[in-house]
Amino acid sequence: MAASPVLMGAGIWNDSEPLECVSVLPEAPNTATFTFRAPSGALFDFQPGQFMTLEIPIPGGPLHRTYTISSSPSRPRSLSITAKAQDSSIGTRWMLDNLAPGTRIKAIGPAGLFSMSQHPAEKYLFISAGSGITPMMSMATYMFDLGTGSDLVLINCARRPSEIIFRERLEHMASRDPGIDLKFVVKEPDRYRPWTGYQGMFNQLMLGLMTPDYLEREVFCCGPESFMQSVRDALAGFGFDMDHYHQESFQAPVAKEEDMPELDDTVPEEGARAEILFATSGVTGQCAETDTVLAAAKASGLNIPSGCTFGVCGTCKIRKLSGEVHMVHNGGISEDDIEAGYILACCSNPIGRIEVAV
Incomplete structure (x- = not known):
């Protein structure tokens, strides 16, 4: 022709x-x-x-x-x-x-280096928040136009449904390509309009429900740094190989490989030991960094009220007085409480030495 x-x-x-x-x-x-x-x-x-x-x-x-x-x-x-x-x-x-x-x-x-072309794979997972959807839209459209069969889960988070960018275009592509699996998460519904999808802060539970085979996927993430941190925590907590994780902040896209920021997240180390001072009780407990504060308290003969044990109900909220923990919760604690020094004992791992008000 x-x-x-x-x-x-x-x-x-x-x-x-x-x-x-x-x-x-x-x-x-x-x-x-x-x-x-x-x-x-x-x-x-x-x-x-x-x-x-x-x-x-x-x-x-x-x-x-x-x-x-x-x-x-x-x-x-x-x-x-x-x-x-x-x-x-x-x-x-x-x-x-x-x-x-x-x-x-x-x-x-x-x-820019944030492209699926840089990391070819059979299966992809795109996770974004707000205007972080823009590179995902470009990559998803490219996959759709190729017409060779997509295997993509695309998760986008927004404040409310009316603020989901590209919603109709994404839904159109997903309706024509069964290999595009589309998920939306909103913090709150629009007034007078019911929302029947996922609601709340994106968390580890949602990730497991939306993408059961996440361990097999190449992951691309874009959004505010706090959002990307929560995504990294959720993936790392599930044992995801972070060599297959790629991110770009919409505040500061990276043009050259030497400018890529190192993701030096603090996570519990296998075999590393930790010490917890339960200040109110005057008890000091020894544990592994991979143990939760809740488990360490029970091993020390102390009782922290708890319910779900995976960061949803918020029953085990306690105040951290010093030190650092790695917490991967599922919506059971607010950002304000975290800033005020509170943690959920059931999903917090002590890093080194910490002190809590128990």
Whole structure:
């Protein structure tokens, strides 16, 4: 079959040429997808999951901001960026207020290592929160367009259903490709609209229910650092091989391998010993770091009230006075309580020496 006359002779876009905005599509509150073309008609070539750096002409001088490409290289005639403005946003706020069809803007890229192309696998698990869905959308669209049979579980977390970015597009792809298994988690429902899916903070229990075969999957995660920390804790607690875990913060995408941050999470070590001072009782107990505080208390003859024993009910909440624990809970304690120094004894492992009010 002869090549399309539109594509014949079309070159590959590079950042010596500006991008021209062709559409602005609202996605959610303070969120929009900006679609660009190359004025010369050049095609876009990038790896799904990569990002662009835009030069935003704000008053007082240009501002450079990085945004993940939300479109797929399987659709090379245009390039899309989906951005959400936070309260402190300057660049994204300018884009939402000023970018319109016909506007041209300078861009640098594409760049980035956060791509399934860098880590080929038979089965994938994408986990994201908020606008961290953008690289997942690019990669999922790429898999969908290949048409060779996907094996993808895609989990996206949002504050409420109305704030799920790309919900309809993802549901459309999942309805056409049985290999795309879509899961949404929200903190709270929209007013007057019931939500029948997962609700609450994403946790280890949800992970096991959504993806029973998570140990066999290549995992990509994107979102706020606290969210990605909870995902790493959940996976590590299940014995996942973290060599198959990849993450990118939507605050700071990484362009070069030497700039990749080391994930130096504190986790219990097999064979390492710990000491717990139960300050109220005046008892000191010795245990392994892989033992829970609850188990160590019982071994020392002390009783901490408990219920579920896997971090859901919150019955075993106690105050940690000093030291560090590794806690993987399932929603039984609030972020405010954690910041105030409380832990759940049933799912907290002591690291070295700790002191608790028991």
